[in-house]
Amino acid sequence: MSASSDDSNALLQEILGTLKSLKQDHSQLSSAVDAINGRVNVLAGVKQSHEGIAHDASCPSPKVGASSPRVPPRSRDSVSSFDGKEPNGQAHTASSPARSSALTSKIILTSYLGQAGVDPLPMEWGAKDPEKRGPVVVSRAPSTIKRRNAIGAHGGSYSIYYALGVASHQVTTDHKPDFTNTEPAAKLGPFAAWGDPKKIVAMDPFGHLAPWLYKDHMQNEGLEIRPSIAVTKAHMRLPELEDSVRKGRLVPDGKICLNDSGELAVTKIAVEPVWYLPGVAERFGVDEGTLRRSLFEYTGGSYPELITRGDVKLFLPPIGGLTVYCFGDPAKMSDPNVRLALRVHDECNGSDVFGSDICTCRPYLIFGIEEAVKEAQNGGSGVVIYFRKEGRALGEVTKYLVYNARKRGSDKASEYFKRTENIAGVKDMRFQALMPDILHWLGITKIDRMLSMSDMKHDAIVEQGIPIHERVPIPDEMIPEDSRVEIDAKIFAGYFSSGRVITAEELDQVHGRAWEDVDVSIKHPYELDRKLELIFIKALNATTRTDYDTTIPITLHSVHAFKPRISFLVSCPRCDLSSSSGR
Numbered sequence: 001m002s003a004s005s006d007d008s009n010a011l012l013q014e015i016l017g018t019l020k021s022l023k024q025d026h027s028q029l030s031s032a033v034d035a036i037n038g039r040v041n042v043l044a045g046v047k048q049s050h051e052g053i054a055h056d057a058s059c060p061s062p063k064v065g066a067s068s069p070r071v072p073p074r075s076r077d078s079v080s081s082f083d084g085k086e087p088n089g090q091a092h093t094a095s096s097p098a099r100s101s102a103l104t105s106k107i108i109l110t111s112y113l114g115q116a117g118v119d120p121l122p123m124e125w126g127a128k129d130p131e132k133r134g135p136v137v138v139s140r141a142p143s144t145i146k147r148r149n150a151i152g153a154h155g156g157s158y159s160i161y162y163a164l165g166v167a168s169h170q171v172t173t174d175h176k177p178d179f180t181n182t183e184p185a186a187k188l189g190p191f192a193a194w195g196d197p198k199k200i201v202a203m204d205p206f207g208h209l210a211p212w213l214y215k216d217h218m219q220n221e222g223l224e225i226r227p228s229i230a231v232t233k234a235h236m237r238l239p240e241l242e243d244s245v246r247k248g249r250l251v252p253d254g255k256i257c258l259n260d261s262g263e264l265a266v267t268k269i270a271v272e273p274v275w276y277l278p279g280v281a282e283r284f285g286v287d288e289g290t291l292r293r294s295l296f297e298y299t300g301g302s303y304p305e306l307i308t309r310g311d312v313k314l315f316l317p318p319i320g321g322l323t324v325y326c327f328g329d330p331a332k333m334s335d336p337n338v339r340l341a342l343r344v345h346d347e348c349n350g351s352d353v354f355g356s357d358i359c360t361c362r363p364y365l366i367f368g369i370e371e372a373v374k375e376a377q378n379g380g381s382g383v384v385i386y387f388r389k390e391g392r393a394l395g396e397v398t399k400y401l402v403y404n405a406r407k408r409g410s411d412k413a414s415e416y417f418k419r420t421e422n423i424a425g426v427k428d429m430r431f432q433a434l435m436p437d438i439l440h441w442l443g444i445t446k447i448d449r450m451l452s453m454s455d456m457k458h459d460a461i462v463e464q465g466i467p468i469h470e471r472v473p474i475p476d477e478m479i480p481e482d483s484r485v486e487i488d489a490k491i492f493a494g495y496f497s498s499g500r501v502i503t504a505e506e507l508d509q510v511h512g513r514a515w516e517d518v519d520v521s522i523k524h525p526y527e528l529d530r531k532l533e534l535i536f537i538k539a540l541n542a543t544t545r546t547d548y549d550t551t552i553p554i555t556l557h558s559v560h561a562f563k564p565r566i567s568f569l570v571s572c573p574r575c576d577l578s579s580s581s582g583r
Contacts (some may be wrong), residue, residue, distance in 0.1 A: 042162040050531055108145070110304040113311050120149040120312060121223070125276045127196025128190075130206045136274055138316055141173065141222035146174070147223060151305045152316030154226050156272050159318060175224065179211040184231035186330040193440035199464065201279025202434040203271050204228050205441060228272040228316075236264040236325070240366045249370060254329055256376050264373060269324035271438060275315045282435040322438060325369070327383070328376030334443025339380035342444075343368025343451040344461075346389040349396060357480035358403065358512070360487050364474045368451040371472065375449065382387050385438055392420070393429040406485075411512035414504065416489030432460035439466055453495040469562025471496045485512040 111118050120137075127133035138150035153159035165171040194205035206213055217223045241262030244250040250257050256265055265466035281291040295308040295315070305312060313377075332338050345352075345368060348361035355362060365384070372382025391399030405419045415425040435457065450458065450468045458468060473496060479487055488510045491497045504511075 033215070037119075072579060108140075110308045111148075112308050117146050119146055119216075121147045123149045123314065125313060126195060128195030130209070130213045131156070133206065135210055135217055135223070135225045136204050136228065136316075137223055137225060138314075139226075141224045143222035144224045147221070147311055150274070150314035150316055151303050151309065151312055152318065152572070154228065154272070154316060156316070156320055157318050176224075177211075179227075182227075182230070183212070184208050185233045186231050186326075188231065188269075188330060189334075189441070189443060191334060191441070191443040193443070196440075197276065198282075199440040200437045201276045201283060202273055202437045203441060204274040207271070208269075208272065228274050230270045232268050232270075234266055234268055236266050236369075237261065238366065238369070241369070244370055250373060251377070253377055256373055261499075264327065264369075267324075267326040267330050269326070270321065270473065271324070271441075272321040273317055273319060274316060276313055277313050280434065284431075295413060320390075322388065323386045324438065324442065325372075325384040326381070327369075327372050329382050332376075332381040333383060334445070335381070336445055339375055339378070339448040340444065340446070340535060341372050341375035341380065341382045341449040341451060342386045342439075342447050344387070344390070344435060344454075344457050345384060346387045349390060350399075357482045358486070360474055360479055360483045363478040363480065364451075367474055367478055371449065380448070383442070383444075387435065389430045393431070394420070394424050394426075398424050406512065407515045411485060411514065412508060413485045413489040413492070413510035414508040416485055419495065428456070432456045434465040436461050436466060440464070453490065453497065455494040455496065458496070473498055482513045484510055510583050 054532070071110050121134055123134045123136075124132055134149070136150050137144060137148050138152055138154060139145070139148070140153075153162075155162060162171065166173055188208070189205075193199040204210070208231055208475075210225050210227045211218070214223075214225050218225050235258070241250060241257075241264065242260075243262075245252060245257070245260055245262045250262060252262075253257050257263070258265060275290060276287050281288040284291070292306040292310075295302055295317075302318075303315070306315065326333060333340065343365070345361075345365050348356075348359060350356040351359050351361035354364055372384055374382070376382040390396050401423050402419050405423065406416075409415070409419070420427050439461065444466060446466060447461070447468045448470060450461075451459070451473045453471070453473045458471065462468060474487075486505060487495075488502060491501055492504075492507050
């Protein structure tokens with residue numbers, strides 16, 4: 001009986017092994033068939049594209065400028081067409097997994113110049129007539145993807161959240177926005193600069209009117225066209241403004257400064273970036289092909305059409321935009337006969353929102369708002385423009401790493417920019433060359449009072465043909481003590497100042513506030529100086545409470561004497577040094 005059972009087990013094991021082998025062979029065969037099908041699809045697509053170029057009069061090949069990058073041959077990973085069908089014209093019917101998104105069955109990795117089915121909507125950037133210029137079409141919706149004349153996606157960095165919403169079925173891709181009552185809350189333009197391809201290259205001049213200007217395209221052709229600018233009205237309340245009213249710097253007038261709490265009436269304009277690549281390249285002094293290649297490589301290869309579609313000149317980058325805060329009548333911004341006070345401010349979340357005193361960002365922002373309000377109350381126009389360029393456009397992580405390096409070092413003004421260069425390889429990546437576009441869009445032709453000390457902002461604006469009559473620095477009394485490092489370093493490097501510029505020797509003596517609980521000389525948490533190590537060993541070897549009571553103050557005193565400006569908070573299992581008076 002036992003022998004029979006063993007034979008049965010052996011037979012079952014043999015059958016199981018054979019089944020596993022068959023399953024593996026089937027998997028390999030299936031993969032090979034899929035690979036062959038993929039090659040057939042690609043080859044059929046190439047043939048279809050060549051036929052389209054030769055015979056399809058409805059899809060003429062746009063001419064590519066001399067500065068456009070060479071279009072490489074298609075890779076085997078590309079897809080055959082834009083209609084979700086196989087080369088034989090039959091719809092792809094492969095089963096989809098449960099809860100699949102409402103996307104085409106084909107994954108379209110990229111498109112190519114002259115590809116069958118690709119028919120971008122004409123775009124004449126810089127045309128004064130919006131209909132002749134044409135709408136910005138970037139959506140990959142089935143009704144629009146063949147007509148795209150822009151690369152990227154609406155929403156900038158927030159496009160990723162839209163993708164998450166689609167993947168998690170929180171939003172459907174067939175949703176059509178209802179733009180009823182969303183029209184701009186103030187009339188702006190048109191201005192001559194809207195039709196100048198040299199003056200506006202980083203935003204869509206007609207972006208605030210897109211759903212209404214191009215309504216026929218949306219209704220008759222089913223195209224998805226969205227605004228990239230929105231204009232609204234609001235009230236603004238900041239605690240410092242209430243203090244300004246109390247001290248008499250601001251006077252309530254019921255129109256701009258509404259009450260004793262310093263509440264302000266403001267017109268706000270949100271702008272998402274839309275880049276005209278030839279114009280952006282020209283601003284930076286590079287050729288368009290170099291710009292496209294760099295954008296492709298250093299966004300992780302996320303936008304292959306930067307390389308494969310030299311005929312598409314628009315790019316909606318995945319970055320933050322800007323917000324305009326206009327005090328007073330918006331029409332006065334473009335009036336050359338009234339005075340204009342302007343603050344161009346680059347985002348600093350730590351200071352602007354949370355009040356960090358390591359920089360002058362929030363104080364200068366508040367000062368800019370105050371002065372803009374005063375100018376508007378005096379019959380002029382006051383404008384503050386807020387750009388999303390956190391940490392000099394290096395990001396908050398890099399900024400905090402720089403803070404660590406500063407506070408663990410000597411935090412001297414003479415080394416202020418060096419700290420950033422050591423980490424990021426550059427001291428500033430805000431690149432103000434594109435900043436003046438919003439001024440052109442607002443119709444601003446001169447600036448009476450520029451509430452900024454930045455030489456880079458000043459030079460970028462003046463180079464765009466907008467004169468600045470007066471530059472206004474932040475008042476000394478508004479500069480936090482710990483931000484003297486920043487402001488003195490910037491003034492020494494070329495920022496405007498109405499006072500005396502300190503010497504290099506004086507700059508070297510400007511220090512920031514040191515951290516109280518960190519050895520500023522330690523390059524690594526475990527690299528203690530040998531003398532300090534011996535001091536702590538002595539403290540830890542004390543065996544009685546009396547020993548600790550006498551040793552600890554001496555030890556910490558020795559630490560302070562040996563390393564000025566350091567203070568250690570030591571935790572010991574035998575006593576609580578955190579509450580020691582020797583700390």
